[in-house]
Amino acid sequence: MAQYSRVLDAVALITLQNPPVNALSGRVRQGIVDTVQRALADPKVKSVVICGQNGVFCGGADIREFGSPMTGPPLVPMIHAIEAADKPVVAAIEGVALGGGLELALGCHYRIAQAKAKVGLPEVTLGLLPAAGGTQRLPRLTGLPAALDLITTGRHITAAEALELSIVDRLTDHSAVDAAVKFAVSVADQSLDARRISSRPCPCPPDLDALFEAAMRKVRHSSRGATAPVACVQALRAAATLPYSQGMQREKDLMATLFTSGQARALQYNFFAQRAVARWRLPGGARWDGSKPRPISKTAVIGLGTMGRGITVCLAQAGLSVVAVEVQEKPLKEAKQAISGMLRRGAKRRGVAPALDLITYSQNLRAVADVDLVVEAVFEDLDLKTQIFQQLSNICKPGALLCTNTSGLNVDLLASQSRRPELVVGMHFFAPAHVMKLLEVVYGSRSSPEAVATAMDLGKKMGKVGVAVGNCRGFVGNRMLKPYMEQGLFLLEEGATPESVDGTLEEFGFAMGLFRMSDLSGIDVGWKVRKGDGLVQPGAESRVRQGRRYSPLGDLLCERGRFGQKTGRGWYQYDKGHEARPDPWLHRFLEEYRARHGLVARRIDRQEVLERCLYSLINEGFRILEEGIAAGPEDIDVVYTFGYGWPKHRGGPMFYAGMVGLAKVLERLEHYQQTHPDVLYMQPCGLLRRLVASGSPPVHKWREIIKNTHSKI
Numbered sequence: 206m207a208q209y210s211r212v213l214d215a216v217a218l219i220t221l222q223n224p225p226v227n228a229l230s231g232r233v234r235q236g237i238v239d240t241v242q243r244a245l246a247d248p249k250v251k252s253v254v255i256c257g258q259n260g261v262f263c264g265g266a267d268i269r270e271f272g273s274p275m276t277g278p279p280l281v282p283m284i285h286a287i288e289a290a291d292k293p294v295v296a297a298i299e300g301v302a303l304g305g306g307l308e309l310a311l312g313c314h315y316r317i318a319q320a321k322a323k324v325g326l327p328e329v330t331l332g333l334l335p336a337a338g339g340t341q342r343l344p345r346l347t348g349l350p351a352a353l354d355l356i357t358t359g360r361h362i363t364a365a366e367a368l369e370l371s372i373v374d375r376l377t378d379h380s381a382v383d384a385a386v387k388f389a390v391s392v393a394d395q396s397l398d399a400r401r402i403s404s405r406p407c408p409c410p411p412d413l414d415a416l417f418e419a420a421m422r423k424v425r426h427s428s429r430g431a432t433a434p435v436a437c438v439q440a441l442r443a444a445a446t447l448p449y450s451q452g453m454q455r456e457k458d459l460m461a462t463l464f465t466s467g468q469a470r471a472l473q474y475n476f477f478a479q480r481a482v483a484r485w486r487l488p489g490g491a492r493w494d495g496s497k498p499r500p501i502s503k504t505a506v507i508g509l510g511t512m513g514r515g516i517t518v519c520l521a522q523a524g525l526s527v528v529a530v531e532v533q534e535k536p537l538k539e540a541k542q543a544i545s546g547m548l549r550r551g552a553k554r555r556g557v558a559p560a561l562d563l564i565t566y567s568q569n570l571r572a573v574a575d576v577d578l579v580v581e582a583v584f585e586d587l588d589l590k591t592q593i594f595q596q597l598s599n600i601c602k603p604g605a606l607l608c609t610n611t612s613g614l615n616v617d618l619l620a621s622q623s624r625r626p627e628l629v630v631g632m633h634f635f636a637p638a639h640v641m642k643l644l645e646v647v648y649g650s651r652s653s654p655e656a657v658a659t660a661m662d663l664g665k666k667m668g669k670v671g672v673a674v675g676n677c678r679g680f681v682g683n684r685m686l687k688p689y690m691e692q693g694l695f696l697l698e699e700g701a702t703p704e705s706v707d708g709t710l711e712e713f714g715f716a717m718g719l720f721r722m723s724d725l726s727g728i729d730v731g732w733k734v735r736k737g738d739g740l741v742q743p744g745a746e747s748r749v750r751q752g753r754r755y756s757p758l759g760d761l762l763c764e765r766g767r768f769g770q771k772t773g774r775g776w777y778q779y780d781k782g783h784e785a786r787p788d789p790w791l792h793r794f795l796e797e798y799r800a801r802h803g804l805v806a807r808r809i810d811r812q813e814v815l816e817r818c819l820y821s822l823i824n825e826g827f828r829i830l831e832e833g834i835a836a837g838p839e840d841i842d843v844v845y846t847f848g849y850g851w852p853k854h855r856g857g858p859m860f861y862a863g864m865v866g867l868a869k870v871l872e873r874l875e876h877y878q879q880t881h882p883d884v885l886y887m888q889p890c891g892l893l894r895r896l897v898a899s900g901s902p903p904v905h906k907w908r909e910i911i912k913n914t915h916s917k918i
């Protein structure tokens with residue numbers, strides 16, 4: 206809806222009303238068309254102000270309407286009518302003007318913004334482009350380089366930056382509506398010719414081709430196969446080279462292609478998945494969100510290694526006080542320096558003061574006695590963690606939450622060491638903890654809903670995407686990684702190289718192929734786990750262990766001191782910094798290994814690499830759903846897109862399985878199971894079979910089938 210009122214008699218005030226962000230639904234668009242017409246027809250009205258209710262101008266298109274037939278007037282002619290008006294129309298921007306909201310503001314003759322407002326054209330993040338003239342009007346205002354940056358990244362900018370880029374005309378520290386009304390009165394009789402952005406030429410630098418070639422190279426490199434950023438560049442090229450009306454046609458055509466593409470569907474699915482995951486549920490659909498989080502103000506982190514440092518930074522940046530404990534003096538000193546550095550850099554980027562004062566350091570575990578919540582991040586060693594949990598249970602005040610950052614140890618076992626198992630949950634951060642968005646909140650069999658709610662709420666405060674998952678070996682993310690990694694090793698044995706496997710995965714869209722990722726997180730991490738499982742036999746090369754196919758390649762590398770980036774050698778070599786270079790030593794090592802085992806290297810095509818790596822990972826995802834470790838496919842997909850570099854434009858592993866076709870995934874798994882009968886992971890999961898037997902329903906219907914499965918159990 207849009208409300209019409211009159212201020213100071215000569216100004217019509219149009220207020221968009223569609224909580225929470227005044228999105229441009231069909232009813233809102235109809236309201237704008239009607240009220241603008243009314244204002245223009247009224248001879249007493251000399252100028253018009255458009256604003257949004259509750260301090261928010263407009264959050265853009267109403268994505269709840271995506272996928273349903275359009276109702277109400279289309280956006281483009283509506284904005285054209287505003288721009289063509291013979292009375293000045295002023296946008297009063299408070300809160301946000303995003304997407305269609307900013308495009309609406311660009312159709313107005315003037316824009317006045319409240320200093321705290323943010324503007325942006327984030328369509329690209331949903332696999333689309335700003336298709337209500339955004340790609341044609343913005344460059345006419347800001348010039349091409351700024352428009353390319355804003356439209357291809359979708360980033361939101363502050364009102365101050367918007368003023369610098371001429372996107373808004375004035376800022377106010379007070380009410381943008383009051384300022385806009387006053388301003389509207391002052392410009393009532395002025396000519397509007399120069400104010401209609403579409404009639405201005407697009408300012409072009411002399412070497413247009415070079416500018417667009419560079420922009421195209423940049424987006425192709427960073428978008429990892431996503432088509433929307435490329436289409437954005439094409440639309441901006443049209444703005445620079447074609448008359449406005451033809452540019453608009455190009456924008457429309459490009460949008461039509463994007464709109465029906467699988468990528469836009471995947472990105473929009475991922476957007477909604479993120480929201481669904483925040484309203485966490487128990488497997489089977491029961492909601493836990495009735496339980497209120499506990500207030501947390503004082504926290505502690507135990508163990509200031511790689512992870513503990515990042516977690517301390519996250520907590521302090523969220524405004525919580527932190528007692529940071531490290532037993533030994535030298536690592537404590539190093540940690541202090543590292544944490545202060547991270548906080549300073551973060552604060553500089555965000556233009557705030559570093560939260561150094563919120564942290565107190567200690568070598569004594571007793572210092573955590575009065576905190577509300579502890580995150581334990583000591584070595585991944587069950588005995589050590591057990592001991593810490595026993596101590597914490599004695600030291601911490603009653604009611605304090607005890608959280609562990611373990612990558613995969615049994616949360617129930619740790620909980621049983623404390624006298625408050627209901628207050629023990631996993632808070633599994635990802636490295637680097639102050640950068641990575643994902644947080645797996647692991648509930649054990651005795652964790653109280655309140656404890657889970659508190660950890661989820663804390664995650665939100667730290668700007669994380671929290672996903673509540675059940676307790677099992679490796680939880681969701683690392684558990685699915687195991688078969689994926691193992692397939693990578695088998696492929697090397699059969700003739701592939703780390704470069705060929707990684708190249709294929711990166712071309713698919715992964716931020717990093719599996720061998721580069723393994724080098725980054727440390728090949729020794731898995732080695733230690735396998736040692737604990739009794740799988741590693743030093744010096745031995747047998748390729749069957751505990752009755753199953755096994756590749757000792759990772760163990761052999763670790764025995765040679767090749768742990769990955771940290772030792773400068775792993776699956777690749779690293780001479781300078783983080784750049785992975787193919788290593789002739791490794792290629793020779795693989796050839797000799799194959800020769801010793803009588804393996805004949807064969808050419809493995811891209812398709813096989815993808816199918817074996819991805820489908821084994823996906824198959825494990827189905828097992829996780831079947832066991833109720835993840836509540837739904839959305840949870841798994843959010844874990845993978847936010848924590849493991851799975852390309853968002855492919856939705857996530859479970860969504861991708863649906864896109865490929867569940868029957869096809871099943872058929873290929875059956876095929877690989879026949880060729881590799883000793884690989885358990887390739888045995889298709891019962892849930893996948895059931896889904897195929899039920900006609901392969903779309904991903905949002907899977908929960909029903911999973912629920913039925915659980916209720917039968």
Ligand code: NAI
Pocket residue numbers: 507508509510511512513530531532533536582583584585586589593610611612613633634635636726
């Ligand atoms: P790290 O080896 O870098 O740090 C562990 C720290 O704990 C060391 O600084 C050590 O001095 C300290 N420590 C040991 N005993 C202690 C005690 N009794 N009291 C206080 N401090 C003590 O290990 P990292 O990589 O930070 O891992 C920590 C935990 O986080 C492990 O459980 C690991 O599995 C998990 N994790 C690690 C990830 C990674 O990528 N490194 C990712 C996610 C979780």
